Amino acid sequence: MRQLIWFELKKIFSRKIILAALVVLAGLNIISFVGEFPAEETAYEQEIARKYEGVLDDEKVQQMLRDFLPSQEQINMWKGVHVMYIGQNSIQTAVHAYFAKEDGTWNGKTVRDVFGDQEIRVGYNSGWLDFSRLLAKMMLGAAIFCVLMVSPVFAGEYAGMEQLLLAARFGKTKCVMAKITAAFLASLAVVLAVLTGNFTGAFLAMGTEGLQASTRFCGVYYQEWMPFPISCQEMLIWQTILAVSGILMLTGITLAVSAAAKNQTTSLIAAAFLFAFPLFMTMPESAPLFKILGLLPAYQLQFALLMGIGQMGDLFYAALGVPAAAAAAVGGSLLAGSIWRKREVS
Secondary structure, three states: HHHHHHHHHHHHOOOOOHHHHHHHHHHHHHHHHHHHHHHHHHHHHHHHHHHEEEOOHHHHHHHHHHHHHOHHHHHHHHOOOOHHOOOHHHHHHHHHHHHHOOOOEEOOOHHHHHHHOOOOEEOOOHHHHHHHHHHHHHHHHEEEEEEEOOOHHHHHHOOOOOOOOOOHOOOOOOHHHHHHHHHHHHHHHHHHHHHHHHHHHHHHOOOOOOOOOOOOOOHHHHHOOOOOOOOOHHHHHHHHHOOOOOHHHHHHHHHHHHHHOHHHHHHHHHHHHHHHHHOOOOOOOOOOHHHHHHHOOOHHOOHHHHOOOOEEEEEHHHHHHHHHHHHHHHHHHHHHHHHHHOOOOO
């Protein structure tokens, strides 16, 4: 069985188009990462954030407002524009977004008025929010790569090799299991490689500073990304879990499509369509249909929208993505095997 799985893995990764796509994916990831985290800007943002680290209270808000009060020259330059858009640094945009009038003076709101009973911890969160956005984009790229990689697993055999495999002693048993196992191992290897590479780069660029900072105390650029009372560390844990489960769900779906398709091209197009079509359906997170669509791979990988559905007891609704992914992975595998075994040898 090990030899069969290894043989299937070699078939998957030896295709020239897969090797080329892997190089493109890695190259785009590196270019995007380097452009996103210039060392001087990161160091500057971290230095500013250190001055205000800790639990956000009204005294700290007033201190920030005094420190970031714009000069008359800046007000004249940005006439008619709210002071939060001046963009000196991420802490300034955050405090002005929540607690400042257009000219930078206090708007009269307290921390409780804005955040209720939530404990908000100030810290370097802008880099981690940027990293989360970047990681979500790269996971979409990894998903497309996995569709390209898995879609021929069964469909690629229907051009002639199918007859040999089905007629072989283990064609309808061990070969099926080997193909399915290899597909999941390959997809898991890709998602873990993308996650490991990006997290390694993030820790090298930013260290661990700011991981305990709240995602909510942020500028307008980030407010719709992760508007929940969780830390950056918790956000990234959720994102990692949903990235893995989303890829595994996509693999199960693609295997079923691959077994049902007549050829590789049909399999690739069908699997890509099933993955992408939910992204073109615009609806609020509160819509009942979105609670179903939100569990699909595209939204698990773009995890912020799925998290936006809110909490279900002590957990986010997004936690349902894990059992949904397991069901799709198992169901897709069983369906793929069933379809493959029923193919007739002419």
